[in-house]
Amino acid sequence: MIYNDIDFNTKKVLITGGAGFIGSNLAFYFQENFPECEVVVFDKFRSEETFSNGNLKSFGHFKNLLGFHGEIISGDINCASDIEKLKTYNFDYIFHQAAISDTTVMDQAIMVQTNVNAFKTLLDMAIDMNANMIYASSAATYGDSDVFSIGYEKPNNVYGFSKLMMDNLAYKYMKKSPISIVGLRYFNVYGEREFFKNKTASMVLQFGLQLLSGKNAKLFEGSDKIRRDFIYIQDVIQANIKACEPKKSGVYNVGTGNARSFQDIVDTIKNELNIQITDEYIPNPFIGQYQFFTEADISLSEEFLEYKPRFSLEEGIKSYINEIKRIDKNG
Numbered sequence: 001m002i003y004n005d006i007d008f009n010t011k012k013v014l015i016t017g018g019a020g021f022i023g024s025n026l027a028f029y030f031q032e033n034f035p036e037c038e039v040v041v042f043d044k045f046r047s048e049e050t051f052s053n054g055n056l057k058s059f060g061h062f063k064n065l066l067g068f069h070g071e072i073i074s075g076d077i078n079c080a081s082d083i084e085k086l087k088t089y090n091f092d093y094i095f096h097q098a099a100i101s102d103t104t105v106m107d108q109a110i111m112v113q114t115n116v117n118a119f120k121t122l123l124d125m126a127i128d129m130n131a132n133m134i135y136a137s138s139a140a141t142y143g144d145s146d147v148f149s150i151g152y153e154k155p156n157n158v159y160g161f162s163k164l165m166m167d168n169l170a171y172k173y174m175k176k177s178p179i180s181i182v183g184l185r186y187f188n189v190y191g192e193r194e195f196f197k198n199k200t201a202s203m204v205l206q207f208g209l210q211l212l213s214g215k216n217a218k219l220f221e222g223s224d225k226i227r228r229d230f231i232y233i234q235d236v237i238q239a240n241i242k243a244c245e246p247k248k249s250g251v252y253n254v255g256t257g258n259a260r261s262f263q264d265i266v267d268t269i270k271n272e273l274n275i276q277i278t279d280e281y282i283p284n285p286f287i288g289q290y291q292f293f294t295e296a297d298i299s300l301s302e303e304f305l306e307y308k309p310r311f312s313l314e315e316g317i318k319s320y321i322n323e324i325k326r327i328d329k330n331g
């Protein structure tokens, strides 16, 4: 799918976090649609190291890149000498996806350093090489807000706070820099190549695997009323590509514009799999730091990026379900 008339075959592209879920999908987008595009993936990859919540410090996995023909660099965005290696390239576009993506990490110093401070280094690098910057922000910036438009942020965890601080920094740079800078506030993303995010992968995958293994889907109590804006990976890729040459630099929401419940996810998967099994309801342990409702206001994304989501929840799950079946069989 080609989303605009940029000929990426003549371009050099950096994808930080390119061994992760969204970054690896971007890498394959270029490989499949623009085989001459020079794609460099920069990622810390995973090790056994964990944060205080017990989850891995980084989720990048080589298997997300099996079949990728571009160049890969193992490096840490917090490490000056690793970033130095990138300065010899003359990138046209930088897709900055590398981050602590786990919203439940409580280690504040490393969260701010990785998500905010390293971003500043990359912004400076982008300006030096005249590369347009497209970076991952998050709907977590809205936190406790009940308005999902730019300017109504109320983050309720350090992850959401760090993404909001990235946006604030980006606004400062937009005022003074010649490159275009676009922050994309992804809502809840699901789709191919998310498996290696372990427990932090989307509930679409987790419910799918529970159901395929013959178990009941485990939902939080009141899940028919917990509604979020679930967005399929292909629409996230669309937003990234359209953000390469925006009508205006800015921070934009990336969602469907339609909140759906967690119960809808389970019902849709059961329908796709033709499974009839009762659901199990458990108390929600995250109350206080949990978003009960999100729904992207995509009016600015439509206007300035010409972004138009193509997948409803039903269509996204339909497109994804065979991959969930494959994961259930082979891991």
Ligand SMILES: NC(=O)c1ccc[n+]([C@@H]2O[C@H](COP(=O)([O-])OP(=O)(O)OC[C@H]3O[C@@H](n4cnc5c(N)ncnc54)[C@H](O)[C@@H]3O)[C@@H](O)[C@H]2O)c1
Binding pocket: 016, 017, 018, 019, 020, 021, 022, 023, 042, 043, 044, 045, 046, 057, 058, 059, 060, 061, 075, 076, 077, 078, 096, 097, 098, 099, 100, 101, 102, 114, 136, 137, 138, 139, 140, 185, 186, 187, 188, 189, 190, 197
């Ligand atoms: N998936 C979602 O629903 C969602 C929603 C909102 C925002 N985001 C943001 O989108 C981006 C991509 O998320 P994802 O879902 O693909 O998560 P992911 O964890 O799969 O990808 C992040 C990648 O960054 C790498 N990384 C982590 N720390 C690094 C470091 N210090 N140096 C270099 N690489 C490092 C990881 O190894 C991983 O490959 C992140 O910035 C995340 O915060 C994701």
